[in-house]
Every structure is written in structure tokens, then in C-alpha cells.
Amino acid sequence: MDKIIIEGGQPLHGEVKVSGAKNTILPLMATSILCDGPLILGNVPRLKDLVTMARLLSHMGGRAEMDGNMAEFDLSSLSAPEAPYELVKTMRASALVLGPLLARHGRARVSLPGGCAIGARPIDLHLKALEAMGASIDLDGGYVVARAPQGGLRGARIHFETVTVTGTENLMMAAALAKGQTIITNAAREPEVTDTAQALIAMGARISGHGTDELIIEGVDVLHPATYWAMPDRIEAGTLIVAAAIAGGEVVLRGSPHAALEAVYAKIRDAGVELREEEDDLRVISCGAIRSTNITTQPHPGFPTDMQAQFMALMTIGDKASIITETIFENRFMHVSELSRLGADITMEGRTAVVKGVYRLSGAPMMATDLRASASLILAALAAHGQSEISRVYHLDRGYDRLDEKLTSLGARIKRLSD
Ligand code: UD1
Secondary structure: OOEEEEEOOOOEEEEEEOOEOHHHHHHHHHHHHHEOOOEEEEOOOOOHHHHHHHHHHHHOOOEEEEEOOEEEEEOOOOOOOEEOHHHHOOOHHHHHHHHHHHHHHOEEEEEOOOOHHHHHOOOHHHHHHHHHOOOEEEEEOOEEEEEOOOOOOEOOEEEOOOOOHHHHHHHHHHHHOOEOEEEEEOOOOOHHHHHHHHHHHHOOOEEEOEOEOEEEEEOOOOEOOEEEEOOEOHHHHHHHHHHHHHHOEEEEEEOOOOHHHHHHHHHHHHOOEEEEEEOOEEEEEEOOOEOOOOEEEOOOOOEOHHHHHHHHHHHOOEOOEEEEEOOOOOOOOOHHHHHHOOOOEEEEEOOEEEEEOOOOOEOOEEEOOOHHHHHHHHHHHHHOEOEEEEEOOHHHHHHOOOHHHHHHHOOOEEEEEOO
8 A cells, every 4th residue: 555755844846737626527427327339538637436336337338538638438238237245345336337327228227335434425316216216226235226117217396405426416417318307406516517417418418497496407318428628626726725824835727617716716815825817727826824704614605624634624723713614524534634634623522623724734644544634644744844744645546646746746755655
């Protein structure tokens, strides 16, 4: 297992390109199941999660080819509409194949995500909504076994009681090939949902309302081959902004998705960091002291939960105290105990963390626990005095396109040790 060693205290300077969005490419790969020929995707980052999804599509009998930042998927000869546990256990987003499989093949057998993920991150809302479209759903030995009614899925009115990103995407894909009209209310407005809708429209789907909380989808008979360029990854961009802010220096992000990051930009500016939008690029200028600022995670357009851990790392060196409230996931504070190892002063009360800024963090060994938590440990280590060692970085590689190499290119002192 790889480890990352960081020698902190080095300011960052230079330019870095933002990679394509993981959370767009994942649903787009699932849309290829709906297509009657190849789907070509551009701006594809190099990530473990995408390799897992490609293996899943190949397992189903499709063709999945990834080459540099381009990828091509042809699922028109799909023979096995199933997602086995071995492939699904590491990545919850594999549930995204359920809606497309039911819509195009009338049946699906998809493993539930493993272990604690079932309790903490259920897919009950996806299943309930597919039932509203006429699907019959059984749970058998850890698998969702689903069948579409005779004649295929039917359009329906679906109200999500909680905003769910992959739930909205799953249902939008299912509805694209269903009979008649589907209306989804309390739909997720995340930019990746909009990007997925736009790709489906490029394939011939009839969707309106994307970007709002009400989606209207008129089912069509067939979706056609298309080429689609995914949006830049707003969470990677946000992570790189925090890197420049916490380490100090001046960095230009090539292709930062400004509109998708409004809530993050606002909080980074509140923290005393200068952000200049230069056409599609963003110049980040760290002006020294970090001001403590409160955040509460919310569905888009609020502050994203996927940036909470990274923002907390920044707040560990704030000038006062910052209150960080997590409203989306109940157990998304696993980075707290690791950040404390660097000398961060954080106290927890339920879903709220109070982060009192300290004068200086000191390097220490830490263990990555999940994807965004790994990023927050790396960010804190950039600011810490001395050396930090972060183990279990496979979490990082699931969702970041060579973050350590990008930071090194900006002047950070980072080494990766492979076993
Ligand atoms: C997606 C993102 C993830 C991000 C999250 C919230 C992808 C691949 N992943 O995850 O990076 O952190 O959105 O922005 O796009 N819920 C239920 N039942 C369901 C579905 C969700 O109770 O059937 C709950 C979840 O437990 C959670 C909340 O709804 O508390 C939001 O989850 P959701 O938006 O579905 O997250 P994901 O789509 O899994």
C-alpha cells in the first residue's frame, strides 16, 4: 500500500489544470447502458473509481476502453445485466447502473453496497422511485433483484423526500427510456446532475428543468451514440484552492468551474484568501493569516459536504474559532482525530465540530480513512511544521487524479512510497 510523505511549510506557486469531474463521469459511464452504440467521453481523469466502473461495464458484456483523458463505452451488446458484490463493494456509485439496466434490459441484479455503507448510505429512495415507475424489486442475498413491468418502465411523478444526487441521476436515466412523462420533484441541483442531463440530451433524451429542483423527462424509444466532454471537477478545484490557501503562495487553476463553486469561493474569500476569476481560470492569492469562518454543509447550491474535510483543515490554522456543521452525512468527521494528531484543536458535539485555530501544526503520522478525509490530511500536512506520513492513500487515488503530483508541480515537498 502506498504512503505519502510530506515536508510541510513550503508555499505553492505556479499553474495547475483541473481534471474532469469524477461525479459526472461515473453517471455518464452508466448512461452508456442506455445507448444503442458507442458513447465517447472526454476530459476523463485517471481514477480508481472509474477503472472499477469500467470493469463493471466489461463484466456486463460491454466494451470499455480508457485511453489518456478519452474513454469509449459500447454497451449495445450487453449480455449480463448484473453488478456482482466483488465489483460493487468498493464503490457505492455502482448503484447507478440499476436505473439504466431496468430501462433498457427490463431486469437487473445489483449488489447492495457492502458493510456499514448500507446503514449509513442507503439506496432506499432509488428503489422506491423505481417501484413508482412500475418496477418490482426484491432483496435477495444482498442483491437488489429488479424487473420492469411488461412493456417497460412507465413515467411517474416522483418526489424525493431527501435530496439525493445519485438517486436523481438513476431515475433521470431510467426515465429517459420510459413510456411517457416523468416528473421528479425535490431533485438534486448539483452541477454533475446537470452535466449528466446535458449528456443525455446530446444522446437524444428529452429532459428539461435540469439545474432546478423539478426535472421533467419525456421518455424516448432509443438513445444514440454521442461524444460528451465532462465538466471540470469542482471538488478537486476546491481542494487545490485550499492547498494554496493553507500553504501560502499564489496558484492559478486552469479551468475552475466558477459557477459550480460559488458557495466555496464565498467561504474561501471570507477566510481572507484572494480569488480572482480570470476567464475560465482562477488565481488564488494567499495573503497570510487565515480568518476563522463557519460553514454548514447543504445540498447544492449550498456548501458541499465533499469540501467539508478540506475546509476544516484550513480552519485548523484560523485566527479564532470556526463552527463546522455537517448536515448531509451523519458520520463524516473521521478526519478529526487524525487532524488532532498534528496539534489541531477540534471538539465535537453531534454533527458539529468547533475548530479553534492554532498557531502552528506539527507533522505527524496519519491514516487516511476515506476519500475527502485523505485530501484534508494532505492539506493540513502542507501547513504543518516538519514531516508527516499519510498511510492508506488508496482512498485518495479512488477520486483524485494524481493530487500528490499536482501539488509537487506547485512546489510542495511530497514523496510517494510504494510497497
Ligand atoms: C453523491 C456524491 C458524493 C457526495 C454526495 C452528497 C457521487 C458518485 N457521489 O453521493 O460525492 O458526497 O452525493 O453531495 O455523485 N439517502 C438516503 N436514501 C437514499 C439515498 C440517499 O437516505 O436512497 C441519504 C444519504 O444517506 C445522505 C443523503 O441522502 O444522508 C444524501 O445522499 P446522496 O445525495 O444520495 O449521496 P450520493 O448520491 O451517494
